[in-house]
Amino acid sequence: MKISRQEVAHVARLARLSFSEDEMELFTNQLNQILLYMEKLNEIDTQNIKPTYHALELTNVLREDKVGPSLPPERVLSNAPAENKDMFVVPRIIR
């Protein structure tokens, strides 16, 4: 086993996902299968190989700090599940 049920539960918490017992079972099995396949990568010696995080190497893309047009608040909020006075509404955090 590459990943235990407890670890799957931990990762689910990190990802803000919750699963039923059946789903936990299925995901644990499938993730194990997939991670076992990833073992393949250990056949390659990657010491001193620089990682590629991006296909096109662009660094420090800068532009002039100038105010441009932006969306008005009502349009930004137009898809919000709950809003009030130009703000997003979330469930109570502080009691």
Add this chain to the structure above:
Amino acid sequence: MLAQKTIHELHRLLTKKEIKPQEIVTSIFERIGRVEPQVKAYLTLIQEDAMKQAKIAEEKILKGEVLPLTGIPLAIKDNICTEGIKTTCASKMLESFVPPYDATVIQILKAQNAIFVGKTNMDEFAMGSSTENSAFQITRNPWNLERVPGGSSGGSAAAVAADECIAALGSDTGGSIRQPASFCGVVGVKPTYGCVSRFGLVAFASSLDQIGPLAKDVQDAAILLTAIAGHDPNDSTSAPIEKKDYTSKIGQEIRGMKIGIPKEAVQEGLDKDVQGVFEKDVEIFRSLGAEIVEVSLPHLEYAVAVYYIIAPAEASSNLARYDGVKYGFRDEGGENLIDMYCRTRSLGFGPEVKRRIMLGTYALSAGYYDAYYKKASQVRTLIKQDFLNAFKKCDVILTPVSPTPAFKIGEKTSDPLQMYLSDIYTIPINLAGVPAISLPGGLSPDRLPIGLQIIGPHFSEEELFKVAYQFEQALSFKEKPRLEE
């Protein structure tokens, strides 16, 4: 029937004022009326709006302002933001999301007075190879309704193949334009990373995603790419390139060009019919006077493992934004904020998206980062290097697009790893960031299209179109799906 014509044919007719854009739109919607109940390529159709757009395009044409896409009806994958038109990513999470702005590619197409027909079905958040992961409907392959159209841009590919639009936009993260193009017998292009703006493309894996065209022939694909490519200040990963005409080398001969065939191209799991078509296609290049050379991509076999670490890792980060606060679905049953997040995400995402978020979160989590994400990123360097080395010996590389023709609906849904392995030929291209085109290479004995992939060095799109066009002319693939029989 006008719906069957290409962009360049219709452009000629429009310029000569022999037809009006309204007639093309009418023809498209007549066709949709007849075949869409079987194919189910679209999630949203905007017929009234399309007729209005056609009227505006007509006025432009009467004033003599005819750009290459003026009056041409296009389909758009449902992960590309369209102002005022639902953009769902085929997910319950975005079922009622109406973007407040247009993606850059949409702004460009609007400026050319292209006409939008509707938004096409896809695998949820572009994660999948069959379009079966859509939360809303199964799209069927126009060539055989029992088979998948490929994915994730399956709706766009099926719409083009079934003449339900003239051409379409898709997005390609690991093959999502090229594999459905292959399965549906159309042309699909994954441009060089950074060639087309990603502004307004709903992010899946940001270091791999590219928007590209799906079209009926090579020339149309080049015309569509010419329109949408170019630097965009709104996308800091877009390449600082000049506007180019990607059709400029179409028609030039390819005699003397070096065509590389990776010795790893023919491998275990490659279907006999696909191999047969591939070998015949290579002979066509020889007959065109090209020189066939053997090259090697020694790390090809690791590409799937690398991709299914990197893409889910980036996805797990990108999809953190779906928290039920700013837009999209929210489940109201939660007791507190964290509870609301969990319920929203668990009910809003489908199984494949959750699987990838889990995989990605795990690969990035403390203690596993080096073993998975960093390791995969290092092997990615080797894969990219393989291509750079191969291109020292040849101008373009040929491979199959997919190891099999279109598979049956339901055939691979229970085994995610099997589904992932079918991406072996398309994934390395995204990892390296190079461009590739998928175009029809032949038919299997049971009349399923089989695509050929032509890969070029970074920013070599003009050469790719030149090579693809010569092959297309020589092969002269005239088969069409038999939908109404």
